[in-house]
Amino acid sequence: MKYPKLARAMFAIRLSNAFAYKANFIAICLAKIIGDLVGPLVAIFIYANTQGIPGWSFEQFLLFQGTFIIIMGLTTNIAIDIFWNVHIAVEFGNLDKYLLKPYNSWLYLLSISVNWEGLAEILLGTALVTYSAIKLNIPLSINIFLYFILIFTALVFMTSIYTLISAGSIIAVKNEALNNLFQRFLDFARYPADVYGTGVQFVITFLFPLAISATFPAQTLLHGTTIKGLATMILPTIAFFIISLAAWSYSLRKYSSAGG
Amino acid sequence: MNINAHKGMAIMGIKVATRYRWEVVAAVAATPLALVIYYYLWKSIYAHTGQALIRGFTFEELVSYYVLSMIVGFFTWSEMDKWIEHDIIKGDLVKNLIKPFGYISSCFSFELGLNAYNILTQMIPVFIIGFLFFKLPIAPLMVFLGFALSLFFAFLLYFGLAFLLGLAAFWMKKITGLRRARRIIVAFFGGSFIPLAFFPPWLQEISAYLPFQYIRSVPILLYQQRIAIGHSLLAQAAWVVVLYTLIYIVSRKAMRKAAVVGL
Numbered sequence: 001m002k003y004p005k006l007a008r009a010m011f012a013i014r015l016s017n018a019f020a021y022k023a024n025f026i027a028i029c030l031a032k033i034i035g036d037l038v039g040p041l042v043a044i045f046i047y048a049n050t051q052g053i054p055g056w057s058f059e060q061f062l063l064f065q066g067t068f069i070i071i072m073g074l075t076t077n078i079a080i081d082i083f084w085n086v087h088i089a090v091e092f093g094n095l096d097k098y099l100l101k102p103y104n105s106w107l108y109l110l111s112i113s114v115n116w117e118g119l120a121e122i123l124l125g126t127a128l129v130t131y132s133a134i135k136l137n138i139p140l141s142i143n144i145f146l147y148f149i150l151i152f153t154a155l156v157f158m159t160s161i162y163t164l165i166s167a168g169s170i171i172a173v174k175n176e177a178l179n180n181l182f183q184r185f186l187d188f189a190r191y192p193a194d195v196y197g198t199g200v201q202f203v204i205t206f207l208f209p210l211a212i213s214a215t216f217p218a219q220t221l222l223h224g225t226t227i228k229g230l231a232t233m234i235l236p237t238i239a240f241f242i243i244s245l246a247a248w249s250y251s252l253r254k255y256s257s258a259g260g
Numbered sequence: 261m262n263i264n265a266h267k268g269m270a271i272m273g274i275k276v277a278t279r280y281r282w283e284v285v286a287a288v289a290a291t292p293l294a295l296v297i298y299y300y301l302w303k304s305i306y307a308h309t310g311q312a313l314i315r316g317f318t319f320e321e322l323v324s325y326y327v328l329s330m331i332v333g334f335f336t337w338s339e340m341d342k343w344i345e346h347d348i349i350k351g352d353l354v355k356n357l358i359k360p361f362g363y364i365s366s367c368f369s370f371e372l373g374l375n376a377y378n379i380l381t382q383m384i385p386v387f388i389i390g391f392l393f394f395k396l397p398i399a400p401l402m403v404f405l406g407f408a409l410s411l412f413f414a415f416l417l418y419f420g421l422a423f424l425l426g427l428a429a430f431w432m433k434k435i436t437g438l439r440r441a442r443r444i445i446v447a448f449f450g451g452s453f454i455p456l457a458f459f460p461p462w463l464q465e466i467s468a469y470l471p472f473q474y475i476r477s478v479p480i481l482l483y484q485q486r487i488a489i490g491h492s493l494l495a496q497a498a499w500v501v502v503l504y505t506l507i508y509i510v511s512r513k514a515m516r517k518a519a520v521v522g523l
Contacts, residue, residue: 024433027440031437031444034441034445035440045459049458050305051305180290181286184294
């Protein structure tokens with residue numbers, strides 16, 4: 001239980017820090033909401049002028065967008081700052097202070113990397129998903145449970161990615177470019193996987209399972225899935241998670257403490 | 261005006277840009293990715309809609325629009341508000357104020373240096389990618405010259421907006437939220453996510469009274485020969501005058517407010 005306790009304490013500290021600049025705090029929340037409203041607004045404009053995205057009605061696409069926003073919010077809350085914490089610590093040669101503590105280094109860094117900034121996104125995403133689900137008359141069924149499982153899987157995938165990039169930081173010292181490149185890759189998840197060609201679909205389903213970051217949870221909530229389908233969605237993420245932890249351990253063995 | 265001093269600031273901008281050369285490589289590598297997304301998205305929408313023309317755009321024209329949007333984005337990019345916020349928080353403002361030229365002109369020369377580097381490393385590669393893979397048409401010489409001038413005005417406007425917002429740091433100290441909002445609002449009302457022609461009429465009317473379309477949409481539409489060159493350049497110039505007048509007024513108040521102690 002020590003890690004959740006640590007995460008709670010850090011969450012409270014970061015929130016108090018943010019409150020020190022109240023106007024900035026409000027502006028950050030508003031910027032997050034404005035940023036996340038862009039996707040649904042663009043969807044409204046697309047559907048107002050065209051037949052929309054094949055296989056997705058307007059409400060279904062809103063549900064997709066809401067799901068993506070929730071996952072991004074959760075990622076902001078839990079995973080993103082592990083990269084920044086590691087990146088800064090490595091640059092100044094301070095990572096040792098984390099490694100010397102009597103904790104598992106990865107879990108410790110994950111615990112102290114919690115961030116409140118995703119809360120506004122989670123609220124907005126939940127509102128969008130709820131609105132679309134009501135409009136689409138989605139019944140109470142096992143699909144809702146599977147939807148939450150897949151959202152959790154998506155969070156595991158995103159955490160794995162940031163762990164991998166952080167491991168890269170430990171080895172390469174400066175690694176912002178890789179993070180920026182990943183942000184661009186992440187844009188593939190902003191639209192349903194079926195709009196892309198089969199090659200891209202294969203990559204974002206099996207090799208770099210970005211489709212878990214919205215397409216799979218939304219599709220499962222809307223249409224359900226099979227055991228085989230579920231395995232196809234979850235197993236690549238588990239593989240990715242194992243690889244990221246292996247990369248983390250490898251990078252720590254290579255850590256020089258020299259800064260840069 | 262001390263040209264050598266400005267040249268020095270511009271060279272410093274280039275040096276800062278080269279410090280982040282891997283960011284540039286990542287940006288150039290990521291450009292085709294972003295275009296692939298828009299390509300597939302709109303390909304599926306056009307096929308599903310069954311129309312060759314949507315809101316005045318053929319599929320090829322819309323893809324070209326996104327290529328040009330990236331080119332304009334690379335050239336007009338400015339993070340001046342971030343630098344000003346940094347100066348205020350670290351207490352470094354005084355170092356810039358004692359330089360032998362005005363604060364805004366030193367910032368401008370610095371950003372010009374950064375952008376000169378961006379032209380070489382980002383804009384030109386994206387132009388080439390656009391011509392080779394996304395059927396970006398080659399504009400006639402006069403249109404191209406008009407586009408270049410429009411780009412310069414767009415840069416002046418974006419830099420001015422970022423500078424004006426940066427001045428808010430004199431009062432608020434931290435302006436992270438405002439900076440993020442600025443990026444999104446300029447991109448949205450500038451037509452980076454979707455052309456303004458797709459906006460509902462009431463929103464198009466609102467955006468017509470805002471300066472943001474002159475930063476992104478206008479240079480793009482000018483290159484695509486959808487709007488008149490003279491009228492567009494005049495409108496951009498008028499906005500430049502309005503914005504820099506506003507900067508003059510606000511910066512005088514900001515300098516009186518400056519305490520230069522850092523945080």
